[in-house]
Amino acid sequence: MPQSGSLLSNRGRALIAAVVACASLVGCASTTDVVTTDKPGTYTVxxxxxxxxxxxxxxxxxxxxxxxxxxxxRGMxxxxxxxxxxxxxxxxxxxSSVNFECHPKF
Structure with a gap:
């Protein structure tokens, strides 16, 4: 009969393996800083x-x-x-590259 400590350890390892597997399917994403464009009031990210x-x-x-x-x-x-x-x-x-403007909220 397995000890409860080793049973939890096996379950813990299985949970970690499942989380890692799911994370690898989801992938990762990154975003650049927002920068101004040559058009006044327009930004890109x-x-x-x-x-x-x-x-x-x-x-x-x-x-x-x-x-x-x-x-x-900026309240917009x-x-x-x-x-x-x-x-x-x-x-x-x-x-995805997005050009955008900020406008007052109505």
Whole structure:
């Protein structure tokens, strides 16, 4: 009969292995800093994501979220003017580059 300590240890290892496996399927995403463009009042931010066929959606969400947060920190709301996406193959980097403006909240 196994000792309860070793049983918990095996369960703990199995849980850790499951978490690592799920994390590897989800992939990772990163976002650049927001920078101003040559057009006054317009900013740009880019995001990339890897891991699975929905990586483009994570890249899009990260870029849109960073634009929203940038404007909200200034008491304003974001308005996306253009978005460029790249990457279609599974397990490659997918990217989204968003140009946006900040406008007063109504």
């Amino acid at each position: 880019a995001a990339s994501a890897t891991g699975g066929k929905m990586a483009w959606a994570r890249a899009h969400e990260h870029a849109i979220g960073e634009a929203r947060d940038y404007c909200e920190r 709301q974001s308005s996306v003017t253009t978005e460029t996406v790249s990457g279609v193959a599974m397990m490659t980097a997918h990217a």
